[in-house]
Amino acid sequence: MAKRRLVLTFPPKLVEEPITYRLIKDYDLVVNILRAKISPEEEGRLMIELSGEKSALKRGVDYLNRLKVNIQPLARDIRWLEEKCTHCTVCVSLCPTEAIVVDRNSMKISFNKNKCIACGACIPACPYKAIEILF
Numbered sequence: 745m746a747k748r749r750l751v752l753t754f755p756p757k758l759v760e761e762p763i764t765y766r767l768i769k770d771y772d773l774v775v776n777i778l779r780a781k782i783s784p785e786e787e788g789r790l791m792i793e794l795s796g797e798k799s800a801l802k803r804g805v806d807y808l809n810r811l812k813v814n815i816q817p818l819a820r821d822i823r824w825l826e827e828k829c830t831h832c833t834v835c836v837s838l839c840p841t842e843a844i845v846v847d848r849n850s851m852k853i854s855f856n857k858n859k860c861i862a863c864g865a866c867i868p869a870c871p872y873k874a875i876e877i878l879f
């Protein structure tokens with residue numbers, strides 16, 4: 745089973761298109777919607793996690809490309825601003841995926857974008873606004 749976390753941006757004419765339904769039904773993918781911003785007359789944005797066989801993922805992404813949906817890896821929309829971080833570790837226990845971990849020797853945190861599911865739990869907790877989700 746492979747996974748990809750993506751941010752999809754699509755024009756108004758595709759807002760009504762049952763994209764997630766097709767990904768599930770026609771491409772045999774599990775679709776987990778992490779965030780969504782959709783309004784009928786504006787551009788839509790979906791932050792999703794797709795899971796399935798590698799070949800199914802490829803076919804699903806090909807389908808999105810054919811629709812001319814803009815696809816970006818989710819990691820681009822999540823930022824840890826290291827220069828603002830004081831390594832206070834407040835966020836560490838809040839992170840459900842261990843995207844933020846602390847090195848017990850140095851007591852410094854590190855951030856792994858690829859583990860982040862953009863749940864947002866760390867954002868209000870950070871006193872220094874050192875984590876951003878650009879969505």
Ligand code: SF4
Pocket residue numbers: 838839840841842843844859860861862863864865866867875
């Ligand atoms: S947004 Fe959620 S998953 Fe990502 S680093 Fe923050 S708490 Fe962890």
Ligand code: SF4
Pocket residue numbers: 828829830831832833834835836853869870871872873874875
């Ligand atoms: S809560 Fe903010 S300042 Fe504290 S360790 Fe996490 S990212 Fe750094």
